[in-house]
Amino acid sequence: MARLDLKAGALLSPVPPTLVTCGTAEHPNVLTVAWTGIVCTRPPMTYISVRPTRHSHALIRETGSFVINLPTSEMARIVDLCGMKTGAKDDKLALCKLKTAPAKTVEAPILTACPVSLECRVTEEKDLGSHTMFLAEITNVSVDERCLDPRGRLDLKKAGLLAYVHGEYLTLGKKCGDFGFSVRKKRSRKPRKDKR
Numbered sequence: 001m002a003r004l005d006l007k008a009g010a011l012l013s014p015v016p017p018t019l020v021t022c023g024t025a026e027h028p029n030v031l032t033v034a035w036t037g038i039v040c041t042r043p044p045m046t047y048i049s050v051r052p053t054r055h056s057h058a059l060i061r062e063t064g065s066f067v068i069n070l071p072t073s074e075m076a077r078i079v080d081l082c083g084m085k086t087g088a089k090d091d092k093l094a095l096c097k098l099k100t101a102p103a104k105t106v107e108a109p110i111l112t113a114c115p116v117s118l119e120c121r122v123t124e125e126k127d128l129g130s131h132t133m134f135l136a137e138i139t140n141v142s143v144d145e146r147c148l149d150p151r152g153r154l155d156l157k158k159a160g161l162l163a164y165v166h167g168e169y170l171t172l173g174k175k176c177g178d179f180g181f182s183v184r185k186k187r188s189r190k191p192r193k194d195k196r
């Protein structure tokens with residue numbers, strides 16, 4: 001099948017359209033950020049790339065912290081709105097009826113409507129061009145207990161997380177594998193002895 005070369009661009013899909021909270025518990029702001037990812041496991045590290053023109057840019061610098069909140073697909077309209085309006089003019093948290101709670105390790109608060117919140121402390125800032133990359137250590141992860149299975153393990157399938165694919169908000173689909181399943185030995189099919 002023929003392939004085309006597109007103009008070089010920031011095309012990576014899917015990405016998480018996150019709700020990033022910044023500022024303080026008393027004066028918080030929220031903006032939508034899709035340019036984010038994990039860059040290290042130990043220590044757990046992430047980044048967000050934010051244009052210097054965003055109201056949040058200065059707030060993140062002031063406290064050296066932010067929280068990456070992962071929204072559900074039911075929150076798509078809120079995610080879009082927080083990416084259209086600026087905290088310089090509107091109180092987006094009030095507008096979207098978003099409740100906050102104090103984070104454990106950083107000044108910026110968490111959003112209680114989001115099933116997962118990553119508390120982040122900025123370690124480095126890099127001007128890349130259009131965006132500033134805030135590199136940060138993840139200092140705490142808070143999850144809604146409804147995302148836990150009966151044995152207390154994290155089961156994010158339950159969360160109904162939102163995805164962003166080239167300008168469109170999508171729900172996640174069906175499971176088609178899990179980490180290492182391609183090389184995992186199959187369990188023997190011998191019938192188990194009935195222990196009754």
Ligand SMILES: Cc1cc2nc3c(=O)[nH]c(=O)nc-3n(C[C@H](O)[C@H](O)[C@H](O)COP(=O)(O)O)c2cc1C
Binds near residue numbers: 035049053057083084
């Ligand atoms: C889906 C989506 C993803 C976005 N991703 C980013 C991003 O990664 N970085 C950024 O600087 N702005 C991003 N924006 C734009 C900001 O969220 C938007 O300019 C917002 O109004 C800034 O809010 P603030 O001025 O209160 O900080 C995104 C917007 C949308 C709708």
